[in-house]
Amino acid sequence: MENTNVNKELLDYCSGCGIKLQTTDSNKLGYIPKENASICQRCYKIKHYNEISSITLEEDDFLKILSHVGQTKSLVLNIVDIFDFEGSLITGLRRFVGSNPTIMVVNKVDLLPKNLNLNRILNWVKKQAKEYGVNVVDVVMCSAKKNIGFSRVIEALDKHRKGRDIYVVGATNVGKSTLINRLINDFSDLDEELTTSRYPGTTLDLVKIPLEDGKYIVDTPGIVYTSRMTEIISKRDLQKITPEQSLKPRVYQLNERQTLFFGALARFDFVQGERQSFTCFISNSVYVHRTKLEKADELYENQKGEMLSPPGVEEIQSLPPLTKHAFRIPKSKKLDILISGLGWIKCSNEIGAEVVIHVPKGVKVVLRESMI
Known part of the structure; x- marks a missing residue:
């Protein structure tokens, strides 16, 4: 996967969170202190200081953005967190993606105790997904951070993509941006990475990464589940x-x-x-x-x-x-x-x-x- 030149219209949007850039109001999303910046002030603080702004996206806006996926012809990459499998599972995913095929990528396997049989964990994941009514064409286990099993993610993409855009969806804090950055680093020539942070809600709008065939990898905002401990505690405790x-x-x-x-x-x-x-x-x-x-x-x-x-x-x-x-x-x-x-x-x-x-x-x- 290699990129062509970035579409000019993408330059009007933050390469970190995907929000439209603006120079008029520092209290609103997308603010940049000067023109020609590639990331907004919010993402700059996250990237360089690991500091999160209190400005966030409303839940209705998340759902509105995700509902767009079902109107496309694409391959959906659903990222879940093995450490919080049920908490990060999007049980109503079919409502968002429609008839598009879905690959479940189970991230953060490096957090599991060492010397485990990952095939057994894979079977457990498939059984749990089936019980929750989550239908997928493939399940892949990996650690985007540690580059464990990432080749299997690429194999699954090559097998199921068939020339379509790739939409990446998941709950907050499951490692979506880390995984996409590995795709960017290994398979494209883009200079900018997506903004990664341990703080939920980093991506605010669709972020498009162009591919050589004119299609895109599209990062979507993470769905915020307030039923997760990670959503109700302070940054320090997180x-x-x-x-x-x-x-x-x-x-x-x-x-x-x-x-x-x-x-x-x-x-x-x-x-x-x-x-x-x-x-x-x-x-x-x-x-x-x-x-x-x-x-x-x-x-x-x-x-x-x-x-x-x-x-x-x-x-x-x-x-x-x-x-x-x-x-x-x-x-x-x-x-x-x-x-x-x-x-x-x-x-x-x-x-x-x-x-x-x-x-x-x-x-x-x-x-x-x-x-x-």
């Missing part, structure tokens, strides 16, 4: 809960009526059952504290934002109140409890258990077949 390295499973042998705190962001109560192990797959930067269930409420009130962090004392004030999700783990079942955006807890035993998860109101909690 850096702490977003894994940067391979997850190190943390195994806890718990007795009945013991509690685990994941900072002050979530709480796991083992309410009833025989002594057994629970394995936590979360960022290595998140502090886990064990206590007795009868002391948990008092401990949370006294230590949230301090010993129990993230979030910190100031950030905890803006966090929604914790709500309960009760689950019964049947005997002889290997199940995960996913806390969207934070990670998951593996419950694999022959005994059975009753557990309660406490998370900020609105955050998705899912009981699923164990991934690992």
